[in-house]
């Protein structure tokens with residue numbers, strides 16, 4: 016009788032070990048989520064900035080930036096605007112290489128679409144204004 020009880024526990028023990036091993040495997044091989052990366056679709060890269068980054072367009076972009084972006088993104092684009100502390104997610108630092116490596120097309124898409132807590136500006140800003148603000152952001156590195 017005694018040995019019967021022991022052996023009846025064996026399948027349970029094997030199952031427990033299998034589950035534990037499965038979880039270990041799952042955790043070890045699941046790639047860490049890239050929580051901080053926001054990627055525009057590849058097609059966005061193809062769109063070229065039709066507005067030359069001259070003094071006039073940079074100045075126009077700065078004006079848009081001060082009115083619509085400054086509150087969250089901050090004076091120098093470091094993501095430290097007066098409203099940034101209220102946001103669920105900190106805006107990226109525009110002065111960093113990783114940010115500046117993105118194409119104008121990709122930035123244009125992101126500015127148009129937005130991603131919570133950032134609003135999309137597709138309707139609020141004209142295409143020209145969005146390209147101008149990109150020309151301005153390029154000076155923040």
Ligand code: HEC
Nearest residue numbers: 053083084087104105106107114122125126130132133148
């Ligand atoms: C309400 C705050 C807020 C305002 C206003 C705002 N943004 Fe943002 N922005 C954010 C946040 C937060 C993120 C990060 C979103 C994420 O990655 O999930 C972001 C991300 C971005 C990104 C993408 C950065 C990257 O590397 O992926 C760009 C470009 C950008 N903002 C441009 C602008 C421009 C230009 C304006 C003004 C026209 C603007 N934003 C207005 C909060 C804001």
